[in-house]
Amino acid sequence: MEYRVVHKDSIIGERIRAARKEAGYSQEALINELRMHGYKTPSRNTLSRAESGDLDALNGLPLGTIIGMSAILNCDPGYLLEERDHRYYEVEFVHKKTGLSVDAIFNIVDIQNDALKAVLSRLIESQNLQFFLKVIDEIVKLQNSESHGNTPLLAYEMEGRSMSVSKLRMLEWFLAEHIREEVNTIAADFAEKAKCDEKK
Incomplete structure (x- = not known):
């Protein structure tokens, strides 16, 4: 039977309690499931003592019991054992590789509609993605500039009159229009595919 040596500053107990409560288990219910x-x-x-951080109680929990808890509470064993920062290894991996926030990753995971997942996938796969990101980066820079009282303007002529418009507003409109066109193209592709599938 394998045990761990838990140090005095361990938060294993806190993580077990938080995961248990989030999963909706009482202490008795978790013990029964185990x-x-x-x-x-x-x-x-x-x-109860382990969740309160009692070292003797924590050190008395076999590793297999903690692994069992992680399976029942739907989290990675490494999270309970303080080896990982996030409850799910996959989330931590994607977070570190992409820089996406944990909330952003869960929002993607929580999409239930297969068609929406397909649209999002196509947008990410799009050759225009890097272009969209560059425009967004420029918009963020302009927003920061405007927040400091500097509003860059673009000059143009309309019906012989000199006009000017906020560069930020123009880029926001430009991005919205291009994303709308991209989504419309994807939607048209899906509609065409659906027609072909019906004919088969």
Whole structure:
């Protein structure tokens, strides 16, 4: 039976308690689930002390029990054991590789509509993605500039009159129009594919 040596500043107990509550389990219910799945179960008192950070109780939890908890509470064992920053290894991997926030990743994961997932996938796959990102980066810079009282203007002529417009407003409109065109193209492709599928 394998045990871990838990140090005095450990937050393993806090993570077990937070994951348990988020999953909607009482301490007794979690112990019962562990028992049903064949894991060595702590007493209610031991679990309570462990969640409160009691070192003796934490060090008395077999590694297999913590792995069982992670399976029942739907989180990575490494998260409970303080080896990872996020509850899910996949989320931490994507976060570190892409820089996307955890909330952004979960928002993508939570999309239930397959058609919306397909549209989002096509947008990300698009050759225009890097172009869109550059425009967004320029918009952010202009927003920062305007917040400091500097409003860059673009000059143009209309019906022989000299006009000017905020460069930020123009770029925002430009980006919205191009994304709209991209989405319309993707939607048209899906509609065409649906027609072809109906004929088969």
